[in-house]
């Protein structure tokens with residue numbers, strides 16, 4: 001995808017502060033970090049959403065997250081990390097090439113948990129929702 005910024009970083013066409021290069025994945029610092037050490041973990045192959053990842057790419061992506069999470073935390077002297085994916089336009093995903101954010105966290109850093117991004121507008125009962133998902137899974 002020639003118009004995709006992350007494909008262009010993967011191809012070395014535009015610079016990035018790369019922290020890991022693997023056969024199917026690269027990781028680099030977010031250019032507008034939410035905190036020091038904010039890393040993006042990116043499959044080399046272009047797909048927009050998590051559910052479009054090939055199984056091998058998904059394995060490699062999460063393995064890279066697993067490998068990076070501890071060192072990113074330790075390198076920054078952080079207490080933990082928030083790890084997340086904006087998956088689709090409606091979620092605020094601005095770059096339509098799958099990427100996992102790893103953001104170092106400290107006690108009292110002023111950021112919230114994943115729960116704080118949701119206003120909790122829930123209309124349906126758990127059994128109904130569970131049944132709908134199980135039916136779609138097949």
Ligand code: 5GP
Pocket residue numbers: 005016017028029030031032033040085086092093094095096
């Ligand atoms: P999203 O909102 O799609 O989950 O996150 C995209 C992230 O990519 C943002 O945090 C943004 O700062 C980062 N970003 C956008 N363009 C570039 C770029 O050219 N280089 C780097 N390193 N990060 C970028």
Ligand code: ZN
Pocket residue numbers: 001004005006007008045046047096097
């Ligand atoms: Zn791309």
